[in-house]
Amino acid sequence: xxxxxxxxxxxxxxxxxxxxxxxxxxxxxxxxxxxxxxxxxxxxxxxxxxxxxxxxxxxxxxxxxxxxxxxxxxxxxxxxxxxxxxxxxxxxxxxxxxxxxxxxxxxxxxxxxxxxxxxxxxxxxxxxxxxxxxxxxxxxxxxxxxxxxxxxxxxxxxxxxxxxxxxxxxxxxxxxxxxxxxxxxxxxxxxxxxxxxxxxxxxxxxxxxxxxxxxxxxxxxxxxxxxxxxxxxxxxxxxxxxxxxxxxxxxxxxxxxxxxxxxxxxxxxxxxxxxxxxxxxxxxxxxxxxxxxxxxxxxxxxxxxxxxxxxxxxxxxxxxxxxxxxxxxxxxxxxxxxxxxxxxxxxxxxxxxxxxxxxxxxxxxxxxxxxxxxxxxxxxxxxxxxxxxxxxxxxxxxxxxxxxxxxxxxxxxxxxxxxxxxxxxxxxxxxxxxxxxxxxxxxxxx
Numbered sequence: 001x002x003x004x005x006x007x008x009x010x011x012x013x014x015x016x017x018x019x020x021x022x023x024x025x026x027x028x029x030x031x032x033x034x035x036x037x038x039x040x041x042x043x044x045x046x047x048x049x050x051x052x053x054x055x056x057x058x059x060x061x062x063x064x065x066x067x068x069x070x071x072x073x074x075x076x077x078x079x080x081x082x083x084x085x086x087x088x089x090x091x092x093x094x095x096x097x098x099x100x101x102x103x104x105x106x107x108x109x110x111x112x113x114x115x116x117x118x119x120x121x122x123x124x125x126x127x128x129x130x131x132x133x134x135x136x137x138x139x140x141x142x143x144x145x146x147x148x149x150x151x152x153x154x155x156x157x158x159x160x161x162x163x164x165x166x167x168x169x170x171x172x173x174x175x176x177x178x179x180x181x182x183x184x185x186x187x188x189x190x191x192x193x194x195x196x197x198x199x200x201x202x203x204x205x206x207x208x209x210x211x212x213x214x215x216x217x218x219x220x221x222x223x224x225x226x227x228x229x230x231x232x233x234x235x236x237x238x239x240x241x242x243x244x245x246x247x248x249x250x251x252x253x254x255x256x257x258x259x260x261x262x263x264x265x266x267x268x269x270x271x272x273x274x275x276x277x278x279x280x281x282x283x284x285x286x287x288x289x290x291x292x293x294x295x296x297x298x299x300x301x302x303x304x305x306x307x308x309x310x311x312x313x314x315x316x317x318x319x320x321x322x323x324x325x326x327x328x329x330x331x332x333x334x335x336x337x338x339x340x341x342x343x344x345x346x347x348x349x350x351x352x353x354x355x356x357x358x359x360x361x362x363x364x365x366x367x368x369x370x371x372x373x374x375x376x377x378x379x380x381x382x383x384x385x386x387x388x389x390x391x392x393x394x395x396x397x398x399x400x401x402x403x404x405x406x407x408x409x410x411x412x413x414x415x416x417x418x419x420x421x422x423x424x425x426x427x428x429x430x431x432x433x434x435x436x437x438x439x440x441x442x443x444x445x446x
Contacts, residue, residue, distance in 0.1 A: 045166040046146035047122040049130050050075065050137035053145075058153065059138075074218040075138070081216035084136035087118045095200055102199040116190035117183040141179055143168035173233060174355060177208050177240040184211070185244050188251055194261035203266060203388075205299075207395045208237025213402065230403040231363040234396070235307050235371075239358055242304040243351040249296075250344040253330065253337045263330065264294040265386045271426040280430055284384045289331050296330040298323065299388040302381075303396040306374040308354050310367070319350045365404045369444075372400040376441035383430030390433045391422050397440065405445075414440045 054060040059074040071077075079085050090096055091109035100108040108114045115121040119133045120140045128146050139145055147165040151157045163169045170176045184206040186192060192204050209230050222229045252260040268281070276282055289295060301323050309316035326343045329335050375382070375393055382393045398415050405411075418436045421428060 045144045046126050046128040047120065047131050047139050047144045048128040048146055048149055049120075049132040050078070050134050050139070051132060052128075052130055052149055053138050054079075071218065071220060077216050077218040078138070082218070084140075085134065087135040088133070089135075091115075091118055099196075099199045099201060103195065113190075113196075136183075141168065141170060173208075173236040173359065174240055177237050178244070180206065180208065180211070181241065181244045185241065185248060191248075192262065197262055197266070203262070205388075205391065205395075206241060207234075207392070207399060208241065209234040209403070210395045210399045213399070228363045228365065228368070228403065231368045231371075231400070232358070232361070234368075234399050234403065235361070235363060236355065236358045238300075238304040238307045238396070239351055239355045242300045243348050243355065245300045246344040246347045246351070249326070249330065250341050253335060253340040253344075258335065258337070259294075259333065261294065263297060265297045265388060267387045267425055267428060268294040271428070280384075284430075288328060293331050293333060295386065296327045297388050298327060298385055299392040302378070302385055302389045303375060303392050306371055306378065307358075308350075309374070310371060311354055311357055311361070315350050315354060319347060322347045322350070368400045368404045372397055372444065373441065375400075376437050376444075379434045379437040379441075380430075383433045387422065387425045387428035390428065390430070391425075393437075394418050394422070397437070401444075411440060411443055414443065 054075045056062075057072075059070075059072055060076055061072040062076060063073065065072040088109070091107075091114050096108040096114070100106070100111065100114075103113075105111040105113065112121070115133075117136075119135060120137045121133065122131065122139075122144070126144060143166050145167070148157075148162040148167050151165070152162045152167075159167075159169075159171065168175065168179055170179065183190065184204055186204065192201055197203055212233065213230070226232075249263055252258065252263055271281070285291070305316060305320065305323075308319060322343050326340065326347070329339050329343065375397055379393070382389050394415075397418075401411060401415070414436070418433075418440065421433055421436070
């Protein structure tokens with residue numbers, strides 16, 4: 001992962017990534033070998049807090065434990081290196097204080113609107129005796145631990161039993177993506193809308209494999225058994241992300257507050273002004289939209305469509321027609337929410353089948369290479385869809401490149417240069433983007 005890509009991810013995820021220091025030594029000790037019969041667990045599906053995982057014999061070891069099925073350094077990695085562990089402190093920093101004032105909140109570090117994604121914001125009724133909210137901690141991703149915390153340390157206990165007892169199944173790529181998207185895309189209960197973006201919150205950008213690669217991994221990589229697991233992660237993540245965006249669009253279009261500008265292309269309005277004869281937006285206008293109506297943000301679609309086309313050309317064509325209709329209808333100032341609901345439902349049904357196929361597919365190096373070249377070949381169309389679409393395509397291209405050429409550093413400078421174009425999004429120029437993508441494409445091994 002290039003420095004530029006990591007910087008982009010950090011910027012996009014800024015709402016989730018700032019400092020909170022907790023002493024590992026102060027964490028409560030959990031005895032890993034507690035027999036099942038004497039486990040004193042809180043109520044079923046209660047949250048116990050990250051301290052319950054911190055013992056050196058559990059997940060708090062300083063070094064990986066030889067012969068262990070897990071690293072046993074998971075808590076240590078999280079608390080020392082993972083920005084999720086420090087997500088709460090950003091709510092007390094000057095920018096968040098200013099945002100809270102603009103939004104009319106008493107304080108960001110106590111507002112449910114902010115705590116939902118910056119902490120493990122478990123309702124009081126589901127908090128176990130040892131619960132403490134320390135940023136985005138273990139149970140935010142792995143689920144309430146009270147019913148499986150003790151049993152899962154025993155030799156005979158299986159992962160399936162933990163899942164049945166309330167653990168979120170992060171081994172499942174679809175479920176893993178869905179868990180990430182609860183904050184990195186949003187739900188009906190926790191979300192980033194145009195009001196929050198206008199107050200200073202970053203817009204939400206996500207790519208499962210790119211974001212996972214940028215994390216300090218606290219899990220054993222599966223690439224030894226499946227060297228192209230990152231390609232599968234990319235493929236499934238793209239499709240699930242697009243499906244989630246369809247659900248969000250349907251939800252927002254049905255709300256009385258439409259247009260929700262966070263669904264539209266931010267920089268169709270927020271861009272550097274220039275002379276009309278120098279404007280690429282006016283030069284490339286196709287007349288499909290009424291002038292002045294912001295375009296639907298299709299960043300998630302412009303990359304996922306190539307994933308779908310590689311699987312099923314017919315399904316890709318069908319979804320292209322659905323998306324074209326969505327772009328037309330959702331960009332209207334007074335859209336027909338019933339029509340949008342019907343279109344997004346159709347899109348989700350196509351994606352459901354595609355996701356099912358992606359889970360069982362066996363991607364190879366050639367799969368990643370084809371997808372990378374397909375996205376690169378589509379650069380001119382992607383570029384005119386705006387900065388967000390170009391940014392998503394850049395992340396996808398680098399992810400696919402690294403999936404098959406992780407040890408090859410030849411193109412790292414070229415990707416760094418590509419990501420530099422997104423440092424000032426309002427000044428984005430599609431001609432520069434296309435030129436740099438073509439430069440990268442020409443350097444790819446054939």
